[in-house]
Amino acid sequence: MFVPTARLRAAQALLPIDHAARNSTSHWSYPRRMLKTQHAGKLWMVTQPDHGALAGFLAAHWGNEAFARPGHYAPVVDAERLRAQAVFAIAQHDNHWWEWEANPDLSADDGFPLGLGETSKNQQAGFDRWRLGLKRFAAEPMVNLLMSSHAYWFYAARVLAQSDPAFTSPLFWKGAPDKLYPGTIEAPLAFMEHLQALQSEWTAQLRADVATAAWVEPANLAPLTRLLQLCDGLSLALCSSLMPAKTGVSVGMGADAFELHNVPRRSWSDRGTITATPVGPRLIALDPYPFDIDPLPVTMLARVVTLPCEKPANFHSWWHAHERESVEFQFVSRK
Known part of the structure; x- marks a missing residue:
C-alpha cells in the first residue's frame, strides 16, 4: 500500500519541471492553522x-448492513479490538497539533489563531510536529501506523507523479493538488521515507503477534487507512470550508454538497461513492448512508465570534474566558 522508498526517489524524476514554479519566491508547506x-x-x-x-x-458510528464496521473488513482474531484501535487512531489523527493549539501563533489581522491562508513557510516545523505526534503512543503500533498514513498520503498527493487515487484526500476530490517541483520536493520526500521506516517497524511488531498479524494485511489495513481519510473529510466539512463544493464557492459548516470517493463498503474490493447533500439547516443527507444510527446527531465544539469584533488585547485571557459552543448537526439517509 505504501510506495517503496526506491520508487519515491524515482517518482521525483517523473515530475515535470516548471521553471516558473522553481524560481518562485513562495513555496508550499504544511499549513499551521486553526480551523x-x-x-x-x-x-x-x-x-x-x-x-x-x-x-x-x-x-x-460507522457501519450498518451496507457498510462494514471498522475492523470487520476481513478475518482477524478479534475484530472489535481492531475496531477500537482504528477509532482511537482516527480520533487522534491530528494530535501533533496539541502544543500549537495550546499556544498558537496569532494572526496580525484579527488577533486570533492563524487560519487558512495564514501559513508558515517552515516545512521542517511541520515535519517535527508529525514526529512528535507519532511518539505519543509508543505502545500502540497500529494506531501509529494509521496516523502516519494520514501524513504519508497527504504529502504523496503533492510529491508523487502518480499517487494512488484510492488514498487521495477527500479534500482533493475534485482534482489533484498542484505538484511540488525540484527545490521544494526534497524535504517532504525525505520525510515520507522517514515515515516508511517507522511504518516498517510498526508492521514488524504487529506481524510478530499472532493476534495482530492479520491487521496489516492489505484487506484490513487499506480500508482502515481510507476510513481515516473519509472521517477526516466529513469532520472538516462541518468544521471548516475546506471541502470543495460541487458547485460554487465552499461556505462550510455543513452547507456544501460534495462527494466521497473510494469508500469501502463490505471489503476493500467493494468500494463506491457517497454523495453528501444539504437538505436543511445543519442537516446533511448521505447517499448511501454509512452510520449505525439514522439520523446521527453530531456535535461540533467551536468558539464563535460575531463580526466585526475587536482584537483580543490579551489572547489567552480572552480565549479561556470564552467557552466553546455546541453546534448541532445531523447526518441522515437520503429518503
Missing part, C-alpha cells in the same frame, strides 16, 4: 483536537 470559517456574519474557530474528536465519533 477558522467566516459564516453567517460570524467567525467560527474549531481546534484540531476538537475536529479530530468529531472524526473519531463518526468512526465509532
Whole structure:
C-alpha cells in the first residue's frame, strides 16, 4: 500500500519541471492553522483536537448492513479490538497539533489563531510536529501506523507523479493538488521515507503477534487507512470550508454538497461513492448512508465570534474566558 522508498526517489524524476514554479519566491508547506470559517456574519474557530474528536465519533458510528464496521473488513482474531484501535487512531489523527493549539501563533489581522491562508513557510516545523505526534503512543503500533498514513498520503498527493487515487484526500476530490517541483520536493520526500521506516517497524511488531498479524494485511489495513481519510473529510466539512463544493464557492459548516470517493463498503474490493447533500439547516443527507444510527446527531465544539469584533488585547485571557459552543448537526439517509 505504501510506495517503496526506491520508487519515491524515482517518482521525483517523473515530475515535470516548471521553471516558473522553481524560481518562485513562495513555496508550499504544511499549513499551521486553526480551523477558522467566516459564516453567517460570524467567525467560527474549531481546534484540531476538537475536529479530530468529531472524526473519531463518526468512526465509532460507522457501519450498518451496507457498510462494514471498522475492523470487520476481513478475518482477524478479534475484530472489535481492531475496531477500537482504528477509532482511537482516527480520533487522534491530528494530535501533533496539541502544543500549537495550546499556544498558537496569532494572526496580525484579527488577533486570533492563524487560519487558512495564514501559513508558515517552515516545512521542517511541520515535519517535527508529525514526529512528535507519532511518539505519543509508543505502545500502540497500529494506531501509529494509521496516523502516519494520514501524513504519508497527504504529502504523496503533492510529491508523487502518480499517487494512488484510492488514498487521495477527500479534500482533493475534485482534482489533484498542484505538484511540488525540484527545490521544494526534497524535504517532504525525505520525510515520507522517514515515515516508511517507522511504518516498517510498526508492521514488524504487529506481524510478530499472532493476534495482530492479520491487521496489516492489505484487506484490513487499506480500508482502515481510507476510513481515516473519509472521517477526516466529513469532520472538516462541518468544521471548516475546506471541502470543495460541487458547485460554487465552499461556505462550510455543513452547507456544501460534495462527494466521497473510494469508500469501502463490505471489503476493500467493494468500494463506491457517497454523495453528501444539504437538505436543511445543519442537516446533511448521505447517499448511501454509512452510520449505525439514522439520523446521527453530531456535535461540533467551536468558539464563535460575531463580526466585526475587536482584537483580543490579551489572547489567552480572552480565549479561556470564552467557552466553546455546541453546534448541532445531523447526518441522515437520503429518503
